[in-house]
Amino acid sequence: MENKPYLDDSWMAEQILRHGDSTSIGEANGIPARTIRRYLKRFRDRQAQLSILNMETQYPIAPMAEELVLTGNGVVSSDWHLPLTDYKLAARLVQTAIDHGLTDWLLIVGDYFNLDAMSRFDEKQESAGLSVELAAAGQLLELLLEVFGTIYITKGNHDWRFLGKLGFKLKFEKSIKMLLPDIPDEKMERIIVTTYDYVRIETPSGPWHCAHTSQYSKIPMSVPRELCDIYGMHVAGAHRHHHGITTSKGGYMAVELGGLFDPDKAHYLKQYTNTFPKWTPGWMLLYEGMPYLPMLSPVPPFAS
Ligand SMILES: [Fe+2]
Numbered sequence: 001m002e003n004k005p006y007l008d009d010s011w012m013a014e015q016i017l018r019h020g021d022s023t024s025i026g027e028a029n030g031i032p033a034r035t036i037r038r039y040l041k042r043f044r045d046r047q048a049q050l051s052i053l054n055m056e057t058q059y060p061i062a063p064m065a066e067e068l069v070l071t072g073n074g075v076v077s078s079d080w081h082l083p084l085t086d087y088k089l090a091a092r093l094v095q096t097a098i099d100h101g102l103t104d105w106l107l108i109v110g111d112y113f114n115l116d117a118m119s120r121f122d123e124k125q126e127s128a129g130l131s132v133e134l135a136a137a138g139q140l141l142e143l144l145l146e147v148f149g150t151i152y153i154t155k156g157n158h159d160w161r162f163l164g165k166l167g168f169k170l171k172f173e174k175s176i177k178m179l180l181p182d183i184p185d186e187k188m189e190r191i192i193v194t195t196y197d198y199v200r201i202e203t204p205s206g207p208w209h210c211a212h213t214s215q216y217s218k219i220p221m222s223v224p225r226e227l228c229d230i231y232g233m234h235v236a237g238a239h240r241h242h243h244g245i246t247t248s249k250g251g252y253m254a255v256e257l258g259g260l261f262d263p264d265k266a267h268y269l270k271q272y273t274n275t276f277p278k279w280t281p282g283w284m285l286l287y288e289g290m291p292y293l294p295m296l297s298p299v300p301p302f303a304s
């Protein structure tokens with residue numbers, strides 16, 4: 001090092017400050033300019049790398065919100081589309097939950113709200129207007145809280161219409177709570193809203209990914225089946241309003257959740273001729289990691 005001072009970065013930095021270019025540094029120190037040029041290049045390469053590493057602290061990105069992870073047994077539902085809801089079916093969901101002792105939690109995998117009032121469609125369904133929707137949505141959640149310990153809600157494309165109207169300037173959780181102003185705080189504490197369109201459930205049969213995906217397909221089961229093998233776990237999907245169960249190529253269980261909607265109340269389905277597949281209602285009971293679909297087959301009693 002003694003006779004090769006240019007190996008030392010602090011020496012090189014000082015020389016640049018003092019003399020500027022490689023010729024001047026060489027002359028001042030009795031070292032050939034081409035030697036200085038070579039080591040100056042290496043010095044600058046190292047400085048660039050250090051600067052790149054420093055960008056990590058220069059441009060910090062906040063950590064992502066934590067994923068919601070559930071455990072135990074409960075009811076997995078979706079697509080209630082308040083106020084275009086089939087309340088008879090909702091009452092039946094509650095009954096099956098009580099009958100099978102699955103009242104610890106109710107999961108709503110998106111589209112709890114319909115928020116037609118905030119859609120881009122001009123023609124609105126008068127009897128399903130915003131004031132009716134918000135009153136019904138709040139009332140139903142309070143009634144469901146009489147039965148279930150906790151209600152978990154994920155993001156559905158209909159639910160974040162309000163957030164869109166607010167220019168996405170709030171957290172999703174806050175926007176949902178703004179839509180439910182009449183629910184008292186002590187009850188609201190038992191409604192947990194996630195910013196994601198999914199919730200994970202850890203079960204004895206492996207994890208379940210329950211998601212209100214933005215993907216649509218007319219072919220029932222195709223989206224959840226594909227998701228199973230991408231995520232490497234069982235999937236319960238919402239959004240398409242299909243209902244059924246199958247297995248994926250990789251051997252995971254794939255469920256289309258259906259929904260608690262009432263297609264006969266959805267004005268736009270009747271108003272416009274369309275090629276949508278028939279909406280199929282349904283929901284899922286999850287017991288020890290196994291799915292049960294009461295709309296498709298009778299559910300046996302579970303061991304208590
Ligand atoms: Fe939906």
Ligand SMILES: [Fe+2]
Pocket residue numbers: 110111156157158212238239240
């Ligand atoms: Fe949806």
